[in-house]
Amino acid sequence: MHSLIIHMSASTTRRPNAExxxxxxxxxxxxxxxxGRDPAQVTGVTIRPGDAHAPAYPFPLSPGxxxxxxxxxxxxxxxLAEGWEYALIVEDDLEVDPGRLRLALDLIAQQATPDSYIxxxxxxxxxxxRVLAEEAGLALVLPRVIGLxxxxxxxxxxxxxxxxxxxxxxxxxxxxxxxMHWITGQPVHSLLGSGAxxxxxxxxxxxxxxxxxxxSKLAREFKRAAYRAQVALRPQHPA
Numbered sequence: 001m002h003s004l005i006i007h008m009s010a011s012t013t014r015r016p017n018a019e020x021x022x023x024x025x026x027x028x029x030x031x032x033x034x035x036g037r038d039p040a041q042v043t044g045v046t047i048r049p050g051d052a053h054a055p056a057y058p059f060p061l062s063p064g065x066x067x068x069x070x071x072x073x074x075x076x077x078x079x080l081a082e083g084w085e086y087a088l089i090v091e092d093d094l095e096v097d098p099g100r101l102r103l104a105l106d107l108i109a110q111q112a113t114p115d116s117y118i119x120x121x122x123x124x125x126x127x128x129x130r131v132l133a134e135e136a137g138l139a140l141v142l143p144r145v146i147g148l149x150x151x152x153x154x155x156x157x158x159x160x161x162x163x164x165x166x167x168x169x170x171x172x173x174x175x176x177x178x179x180m181h182w183i184t185g186q187p188v189h190s191l192l193g194s195g196a197x198x199x200x201x202x203x204x205x206x207x208x209x210x211x212x213x214x215x216s217k218l219a220r221e222f223k224r225a226a227y228r229a230q231v232a233l234r235p236q237h238p239a
Contacts, residue, residue, distance in 0.1 A: 100193070
């Protein structure tokens with residue numbers, strides 16, 4: 001399996017972890033992250049203010065969120081250009097347990113196809129609509145509601161093509177769009193128990209986190225909860 005590590009070369013605090021991932025992940029290479037603050041790099045998509053799909057997204061996209069989305073699109077294009085059946089795409093704040101990762105990738109190899117999108121979430125919060133396989137403390141599931149975060153995932157060639165076609169216009173973060181299987185046409189599975197961990201706090205914090213004043217935080221959380229409730233009304237169902 002090939003691995004693509006999204007990393008901005010200017011990020012010196014994350015460089016040691018990116019290099020550790022290069023040594024740990026199978027057939028790994030770095031993919032330069034898109035800087036969402038640089039208009040010259042924000043190309044190839046139309047950006048909308050949360051109104052391209054229903055339910056509407058209640059927050060404007062930050063430059064960091066735009067850069068993250070375009071970085072994943074860059075990886076999807078790379079999968080297509082190389083003709084790989086699928087590849088592991090990770091962000092540079094991922095930490096893995098090598099032993100658990102080997103077990104996880106072995107199970108994925110038994111189940112994955114070019115149409116697969118399989119998340120390796122850092123938190124096992126998703127409730128399964130179906131369990132596809134269980135082995136060595138791992139569970140490959142179809143979650144009812146797709147979880148957030150894109151720290152690690154295996155993306156097939158067909159899935160990459162489908163997602164690129166669905167994201168010529170972007171109006172919300174990439175993980176939020178991936179929840180909308182009714183828009184993308186892409187089922188999303190999760191492999192629970194892979195041992196993946198996110199090192200954001202250890203590496204100096206998120207590159208896309210927004211700072212909000214205390215007075216507006218409550219209103220933001222209310223909007224977030226209302227949005228997530230609407231997403232939950234459209235769960236994934238077993239085929």
